[in-house]
Amino acid sequence: MNESVPVNTSDNIRARxxxxxxxxxxxxxxxxVAALIVLILIILAAIFGPMLYPTDxxxxxxxxxxxxxxxGFLLGTDYLGRDMLAGLLTGxxxxxxxxxxxAFMSVFIGITIGAxxxxxxxxxxxILMRITEFFQVLPxxxxxxxxxxxxxxxxxxxxFAIGIVSWTAVARITRSEFMRIRELEYVTASRSTGASNxxxxxxxxxxxxxxxxxxxxxLMVGSAILFEAGLSFLGLSDPNVVSWGQIIGSNRQYILDAxxxxxIPGVAxxxxxxxxxxxxxxxxxxxxxxxxxx
Amino acid sequence: MSNDDILRVKDLRVRFPLKRxxxxxxxxxxxxxxxxxxxxxGETLAIVGESGSGxxxxxxxxxxxxxxxxxxVQLGDIDLLALKGAELRDMRNRMQxxxxxxxxxxxxxxxxxDIxxxxxxxxxxxxxxQRDARVEELFSAVGLRPEQRRLFPHQxxxxxxxxxxxxxxxxxxxxxxxxxxxxxxxxVAVQAQILNLLRRLQTDxxxxxxxxxxxxxxxxxxxxxxxxMYKGKxxxxxxxxxxxxxxxxxxTKALLAAVPSVASALRxx
Numbered sequence: 001m002n003e004s005v006p007v008n009t010s011d012n013i014r015a016r017x018x019x020x021x022x023x024x025x026x027x028x029x030x031x032x033v034a035a036l037i038v039l040i041l042i043i044l045a046a047i048f049g050p051m052l053y054p055t056d057x058x059x060x061x062x063x064x065x066x067x068x069x070x071x072g073f074l075l076g077t078d079y080l081g082r083d084m085l086a087g088l089l090t091g092x093x094x095x096x097x098x099x100x101x102x103a104f105m106s107v108f109i110g111i112t113i114g115a116x117x118x119x120x121x122x123x124x125x126x127i128l129m130r131i132t133e134f135f136q137v138l139p140x141x142x143x144x145x146x147x148x149x150x151x152x153x154x155x156x157x158x159x160f161a162i163g164i165v166s167w168t169a170v171a172r173i174t175r176s177e178f179m180r181i182r183e184l185e186y187v188t189a190s191r192s193t194g195a196s197n198x199x200x201x202x203x204x205x206x207x208x209x210x211x212x213x214x215x216x217x218x219l220m221v222g223s224a225i226l227f228e229a230g231l232s233f234l235g236l237s238d239p240n241v242v243s244w245g246q247i248i249g250s251n252r253q254y255i256l257d258a259x260x261x262x263x264i265p266g267v268a269x270x271x272x273x274x275x276x277x278x279x280x281x282x283x284x285x286x287x288x289x290x291x292x293x294x
Numbered sequence: 295m296s297n298d299d300i301l302r303v304k305d306l307r308v309r310f311p312l313k314r315x316x317x318x319x320x321x322x323x324x325x326x327x328x329x330x331x332x333x334x335x336g337e338t339l340a341i342v343g344e345s346g347s348g349x350x351x352x353x354x355x356x357x358x359x360x361x362x363x364x365x366x367v368q369l370g371d372i373d374l375l376a377l378k379g380a381e382l383r384d385m386r387n388r389m390q391x392x393x394x395x396x397x398x399x400x401x402x403x404x405x406x407x408d409i410x411x412x413x414x415x416x417x418x419x420x421x422x423x424q425r426d427a428r429v430e431e432l433f434s435a436v437g438l439r440p441e442q443r444r445l446f447p448h449q450x451x452x453x454x455x456x457x458x459x460x461x462x463x464x465x466x467x468x469x470x471x472x473x474x475x476x477x478x479x480x481x482v483a484v485q486a487q488i489l490n491l492l493r494r495l496q497t498d499x500x501x502x503x504x505x506x507x508x509x510x511x512x513x514x515x516x517x518x519x520x521x522x523m524y525k526g527k528x529x530x531x532x533x534x535x536x537x538x539x540x541x542x543x544x545x546t547k548a549l550l551a552a553v554p555s556v557a558s559a560l561r562x563x
Contacts, residue, residue: 185393185399186402189400192390195416
């Protein structure tokens with residue numbers, strides 16, 4: 001990928017978008033592509049699984065603790081005799097949905113605060129960064145536990161509780177990118193042709209600041225899934241909804257008698273978060289020009 | 295002061311805060327310290343000086359990209375330093391900037407045609423359907439081929455990128471173009487091409503340039519008048535021939551003694 005290809009001779013040069021180059025880089029990273037395939041399979045399982053396997057995950061279908069494979073229950077049953085496979089498929093929806101929604105929320109808050117702080121500097125930056133630091137030093141798990149305990153364990157509250165404690169990293173990355181890019185000449189050039197501040201923020205600086213934010217957002221989906229699992233494990237989950245963490249949490253007392261009841265959802269979380277991290281890593285290599293091979 | 299002066303700068307000062315020296319007190323560095331000059335329509339004034347002499351700061355301040363501390367800048371009959379907000383953005387179609395570094399002055403995510411089109415879009419005066427034709431016209435004016443319109447900046451060489459920068463500066467038919475060291479990031483042969491292009495455009499379109507440079511060889515080729523800046527002040531102001539043949543100030547003599555030879559390359563270009 002030579003950055004400065006001389007183009008003055010040939011007439012049939014393709015107008016390649018920088019993103020097209022990044023896509024090619026990503027496709028060359030086999031670990032990331034494999035992880036992406038795994039991730040797509042997990043997402044498909046979450047979307048179509050409960051339709052193809054319509055057992056109610058709350059219904060007691062067989063004797064408790066029957067091991068995987070017994071009596072036609074592929075992943076066995078849990079301590080109440082509920083079908084583990086049904087729980088896993090339905091739980092995938094919740095875990096992924098909370099992960100995505102919480103990551104989306106923290107990216108939204110983080111970009112807004114980071115962009116304003118990095119663009120305007122001065123007292124606006126001081127205030128916004130002190131707020132960010134306040135959220136950074138809060139013990140995250142404790143803070144979200146307090147929110148869930150206060151406002152009730154429903155999905156929107158849990159999502160909010162995860163999102164509100166994890167946006168600081170995005171805010172700091174966005175701010176540092178904005179601080180760097182706002183000093184570049186093409187931003188000055190845009191300003192000198194009469195671009196408004198809103199245009200500079202949204203259509204000049206933000207697109208150029210996005211790559212590291214995208215990477216961080218991808219990783220955040222993984223950590224939000226873990227966070228939700230942690231909360232559910234502690235019993236702070238919506239009792240009417242199955243999620244992977246909640247399956248682990250409710251079976252944790254029987255870990256020695258029937259370890260598969262915690263291992264299976266645990267592996268599901270592990271594989272999903274690992275796949276997301278690898279995809280995020282692949283995105284990082286593809287979008288970060290400093291690491292590109294030349 | 296005649297009426298065809300397009301730019302009048304009077305006693306311009308720009309300062310930057312240094313470290314605090316006590317409670318509520320600050321030291322200031324006067325990067326531009328009382329600079330005054332006039333520039334006639336259709337002429338080129340060069341501001342030369344070593345790095346740190348305040349020439350680029352002067353240019354940025356005139357373009358309202360840097361805050362002035364005191365003084366006045368008039369473009370035609372507009373007081374530039376008094377403009378704010380929408381008025382300021384409106385004025386920007388009358389004055390454009392060509393940047394030093396063609397690698398960082400073009401947004402890497404925009405196609406060449408969108409970069410050249412940006413001033414038209416920002417100013418929003420020309421009807422949208424005429425803008426494409428204008429971009430095409432500008433591309434041929436600066437010697438770029440129409441099929442290069444859809445390319446991205448990284449697919450161009452340094453000289454071609456600077457041509458895009460020039461096309462962007464021309465887009466709104468500005469009264470004044472400020473060139474901040476437009477060729478110092480280019481190699482000598484390409485410098486000559488770009489300087490010749492700037493001169494040709496000046497004759498064809500009657501442009502007025504404020505030309506910032508540290509390179510007297512380049513200045514000799516481009517300018518009608520020269521202002522030599524040193525430590526934030528203009529130490530010598532003269533027309534080109536007088537300055538090069540009879541330099542008055544010691545600093546000017548020192549600068550002239552250090553001229554590298556770009557002249558031979560220019561003759562070939």
